[in-house]
């Protein structure tokens with residue numbers, strides 16, 4: 001990093017600022033990775049023991065295993081079983097420095113990253129900041145609806161459902177009681193379907209025991225979807241199987257129904273229906289979560305950063321984007337790849353190879369996605385799995401779903417915790433994490449994700 005000292009005037013920054021964050025000088029290129037999600041983690045690990053200095057910046061000091069967030073939201077798992085400390089993951093990786101900070105923006109001209117604890121010069125920057133919930137500009141929905149992109153948000157949902165039940169006990173107004181018990185989930189992708197299944201298990205096995213004074217049979221769980229089928233990104237067979245499973249769990253599924261507004265109690269749809277519920281979970285849209293400083297011209301309509309087939313940000317030297325925040329647009333993927341963990345992991349692994357190839361003067365390899373399939377679970381004993389060459393469902397699919405998730409979890413302790421919890425929950429029909437540890441405050445300013 002010596003060149004930054006001699007070129008200090010180029011940055012117009014005092015030396016101590018450019019070297020802020022207490023990152024030591026090194027004689028190898030500095031790669032700043034923003035975000036320790038699936039993509040950031042894979043990239044940083046793949047560059048272990050290589051001739052680069054890695055600075056990983058994340059606003060959380062842990063990695064979140066998002067596919068199991070819905071189990072935290074429904075009291076099936078403790079939050080610490082799906083979060084893993086980043087410092088533990090990188091213990092012993094000598095070429096990596098982690099700093100806990102939120103990056104506000106980058107300056108691609110000066111090659112500097114700006115964060116809440118200072119700024120840092122880079123040789124290469126990799127934006128791996130993932131995605132955010134997309135309310136499509138509907139501020140009322142955003143204010144009253146619950147989103148589930150992070151552990152704090154999943155805990156908010158858990159608290160809200162339980163708080164509403166506590167409140168339902170106190171009212172003698174039957175309509176209000178039902179409104180407090182009802183749950184609406186908007187968006188029937190994997191997250192919405194999995195949530196609906198898990199909440200229906202709560203309704204069947206837990207809530208009647210915890211609240212014998214309430215007629216829990218009057219609680220409705222509605223899954224509202226704008227398109228004609230659930231799990232629309234999966235095969236038609238999987239959609240049909242999932243719909244059947246949801247209906248057998250007494251989840252009311254409303255297809256071809258677009259939610260227009262929600263005031264905290266009443267949901268209105270475009271086709272003129274109204275539903276009443278004091279919990280609405282929004283899983284109907286995602287958008288990229290880029291940092292500022294990227295030219296608006298390279299941002300797609302849903303805020304993803306357009307990259308070429310090597311994950312290079314178009315028009316910016318030394319800057320890359322990987323995972324959910326990136327949109328690699330080609331003929332097969334006119335809106336970029338699906339925002340799923342495998343794309344993030346595979347893009348990051350390819351980028352690591354290309355960074356190393358480039359340092360040796362070799363040609364980079366274009367990214368090619370290897371589709372390993374997709375799956376979703378619908379309550380106990382049921383799942384659907386689409387593989388590139390086939391589809392299966394039922395108990396076997398559910399076991400496969402569990403195994404895949406346990407294998408992908410980060411950290412041995414987390415794998416054991418999840419397996420023990422799942423076994424306990426299965427045998428005992430239990431949800432022992434149903435604690436209101438951090439009460440959710442309606443109408444309070446939303447906690448950041």
Ligand SMILES: Cc1cc2nc3c(=O)[nH]c(=O)nc-3n(C[C@H](O)[C@H](O)[C@H](O)COP(=O)(O)OP(=O)(O)OC[C@H]3O[C@@H](n4cnc5c(N)ncnc54)[C@H](O)[C@@H]3O)c2cc1C
Nearest residue numbers: 035037038039058059066067103129130323324339340341
């Ligand atoms: C509820 C839910 C369920 C899902 N289920 C599945 C599933 O079953 N299968 C599947 O394949 N995919 C699933 N996904 C999608 C999958 O989790 C994402 O595709 C994957 O996490 C993308 O990885 P990423 O590294 O791009 O982003 P992320 O994993 O989101 O990581 C982004 C990281 O960047 C950090 N960050 C963001 N902004 C800043 C900033 N300004 N400064 C510092 N740090 C920042 C965040 O703290 C985070 O650690 C699910 C997602 C959700 C939300």
